[in-house]
Amino acid sequence: EIADAIESLLAPAAAERPLAGKRAVVTSGPTREAIDPVRYISNHSSGKQGHAIASALAALGAEVTLVSGPVSIADPPGVTTVHVDSADQMLAACLAAGRIDIAVCAAAVADWKAARPAGSKIKKKAGMAPPSIELTPNPDILATLSKPGPQRPALVVGFAAETENLVANAIDKRQRKGCDWIVANDVSPAVGTFGSERNTVHLISASGVEDWPTLAKGEVAMRLAGRIALHFGRPTKAEAAE
Amino acid sequence: EIADAIESLLAPAAAERPLAGKRAVVTSGPTREAIDPVRYISNHSSGKQGHAIASALAALGAEVTLVSGPVSIADPPGVTTVHVDSADQMLAACLAAGRIDIAVCAAAVADWKAARPAGSKIKKKAGMAPPSIELTPNPDILATLSKPGPQRPALVVGFAAETENLVANAIDKRQRKGCDWIVANDVSPAVGTFGSERNTVHLISASGVEDWPTLAKGEVAMRLAGRIALHFGRPTKAEAAE
Numbered sequence: 001e002i003a004d005a006i007e008s009l010l011a012p013a014a015a016e017r018p019l020a021g022k023r024a025v026v027t028s029g030p031t032r033e034a035i036d037p038v039r040y041i042s043n044h045s046s047g048k049q050g051h052a053i054a055s056a057l058a059a060l061g062a063e064v065t066l067v068s069g070p071v072s073i074a075d076p077p078g079v080t081t082v083h084v085d086s087a088d089q090m091l092a093a094c095l096a097a098g099r100i101d102i103a104v105c106a107a108a109v110a111d112w113k114a115a116r117p118a119g120s121k122i123k124k125k126a127g128m129a130p131p132s133i134e135l136t137p138n139p140d141i142l143a144t145l146s147k148p149g150p151q152r153p154a155l156v157v158g159f160a161a162e163t164e165n166l167v168a169n170a171i172d173k174r175q176r177k178g179c180d181w182i183v184a185n186d187v188s189p190a191v192g193t194f195g196s197e198r199n200t201v202h203l204i205s206a207s208g209v210e211d212w213p214t215l216a217k218g219e220v221a222m223r224l225a226g227r228i229a230l231h232f233g234r235p236t237k238a239e240a241a242e
Numbered sequence: 243e244i245a246d247a248i249e250s251l252l253a254p255a256a257a258e259r260p261l262a263g264k265r266a267v268v269t270s271g272p273t274r275e276a277i278d279p280v281r282y283i284s285n286h287s288s289g290k291q292g293h294a295i296a297s298a299l300a301a302l303g304a305e306v307t308l309v310s311g312p313v314s315i316a317d318p319p320g321v322t323t324v325h326v327d328s329a330d331q332m333l334a335a336c337l338a339a340g341r342i343d344i345a346v347c348a349a350a351v352a353d354w355k356a357a358r359p360a361g362s363k364i365k366k367k368a369g370m371a372p373p374s375i376e377l378t379p380n381p382d383i384l385a386t387l388s389k390p391g392p393q394r395p396a397l398v399v400g401f402a403a404e405t406e407n408l409v410a411n412a413i414d415k416r417q418r419k420g421c422d423w424i425v426a427n428d429v430s431p432a433v434g435t436f437g438s439e440r441n442t443v444h445l446i447s448a449s450g451v452e453d454w455p456t457l458a459k460g461e462v463a464m465r466l467a468g469r470i471a472l473h474f475g476r477p478t479k480a481e482a483a484e
Contacts (some may be wrong), residue, residue, distance in 0.1 A: 037405055038286060124354075124379070133374065163279050187280060
C-alpha cells in the first residue's frame with residue numbers, strides 16, 4: 001500500500017514534469033557576423049520565441065541549455081544560458097552541450113558571414129567606390145544537428161522564417177535539413193513577428209501541416225513543449241485533454 | 243536695490259545653465275541598414291556616449307533633440323528623443339529639428355548601405371554561390387550639417403572612431419568634413435570602447451589636439467558640454483576655475 005500511496009503522490013508530479021530526465025538545447029536570437037572590428041551583419045530576431053521555448057521545456061522538467069545570440073532580454077531562470085555572437089560560436093556551443101534528446105533551433109542564424117573579416121576598420125575613401133562584401137556560407141546548425149548517427153537527438157525542431165510562400169518553403173526546408181519538425185512563421189513586415197509579443201506559426205512534421213492560431217510567444221512555446229512531451233509518450237495534462 | 247537682489251539671485255542660476263536659449267541636436271547609437279526585410283548591417287555602438295552628451299547639454303540648459311539609432315538604453319530625461327533606424331532617417335530627423343546652434347554627431351553612422359535592399363528575404367540556395375552585397379555610400383550627416391551657410395550651426399562637433407592612427411585620421415576628418423571639433427576615440431578591440439562605461443578621447447579643434455584622461459562616459463560628456471559652453475563665452479563654474 002505504501003508503494004501505491006507513493007505512486008499516487010508522484011503521479012501528478014510526473015504529469016507536470018513529463019520531460020524530467022530529458023536534455024535539451026535551444027538556440028535563440030540572431031547571430032552577429034563581423035565585417036571588421038566595428039561593423040557586422042545581423043538580423044531583427046529578438047530572441048523572445050527561443051527564450052520562451054527554453055523556459056517552457058524547463059517548466060516541463062527538461063534540463064535545458066539555451067544558446068543565445070546577442071539579445072536585449074534577460075536570461076530565463078531555471079535554464080543554463082550560453083552567450084555567443086557568431087554562427088560558428090553558436091554551433092560550437094550546441095556541440096559542447098554533449099548528448100541531448102531534444103534540439104530546438106529557434107535562432108535566426110545568419111546564412112552567410114564575411115568571407116574575409118577585416119582586422120582593422122575598413123576606411124571610407126573619398127572618391128573611391130564602396131567595398132563590396134564577399135560572403136561565405138555559415139555552418140548549417142540545424143542540418144548538422146539533424147545528421148543521422150548515434151549522437152543525433154531523438155527530436156530535432158527547426159524554425160523557418162519566411163516572407164513569402166511560407167508553408168511550401170518550410171516543407172522543403174524540413175526535407176533538406178533532415179530535421180523532424182519545422183515551426184514556420186511569417187516574418188513579412190506586415191505581420192511583424194520580430195520583436196513582437198505574438199506569433200502565427202504552422203507546425204510541419206512527417207504527418208503534415210498544423211496551422212496554429214495567433215498566440216502569445218509564451219503560448220506558442222508552451223504548446224510546442226507540450227507536443228514535444230507527447231512525442232516522448234509523456235502527455236501533459238493539457239495535451240492529454242485535447 | 244531690488245534689481246540688484248534679483249540679479250544676485252539669478253547669477254548663480256545663469257552660471258549653472260550657461261546654454262539656456264541654445265538649441266542642440268545630438269546623434270547617438272548605430273544605424274541599421276537593411277539588406278532585406280530580415281537582415282541588416284550595423285555596428286557595435288551602444289549609444290552610451292551620445293546619450294550622455296545629450297543629457298549633459300540639457301543639464302547646462304540647452305534645448306536638446308537626441309536623434310538615436312536602435313539602442314537598448316533608455317531615452318534620457320529632459321531631452322526630446324527621436325528614434326530612427328537608417329542613416330537616411332537620421333539625417334532627415336536632424337534637418338527636421340530646424341535651426342540649431344550646436345550639433346554633436348556622436349552616432350556611429352554606417353558609411354554604406356545596401357545599394358538595392360531586397361523586398362523579400364534573400365533565399366539561401368543549395369549549391370549556389372552566396373550573394374555579394376553591393377554597397378553604396380550613405381549620406382554624410384556630419385559633412386551635411388557642417389556645410390557653410392546661414393543654416394549652419396555655430397558649432398558642429400563630430401566623432402571619429404578608429405582602430406588605427408587615431409589622431410592623424412581624426413585631424414584629417416575634421417578638415418574633410420568641415421566641422422569645428424572632432425572627438426577622437428580609440429575603438430580597437432583591445433580598448434573596447436563600444437558598450438563599455440569609459441572612454442579615452444582626444445579633442446581636436448583648430449587650435450590643436452587635447453588629450454583627455456580616461457574618463458567615465460558621463461564625465462567625457464560633462465567636460466565636452468563645459469567646453470561647448472565656454473565656446474559660447476559662457477563658462478561653467480568648472481571651466482571658469484580651470
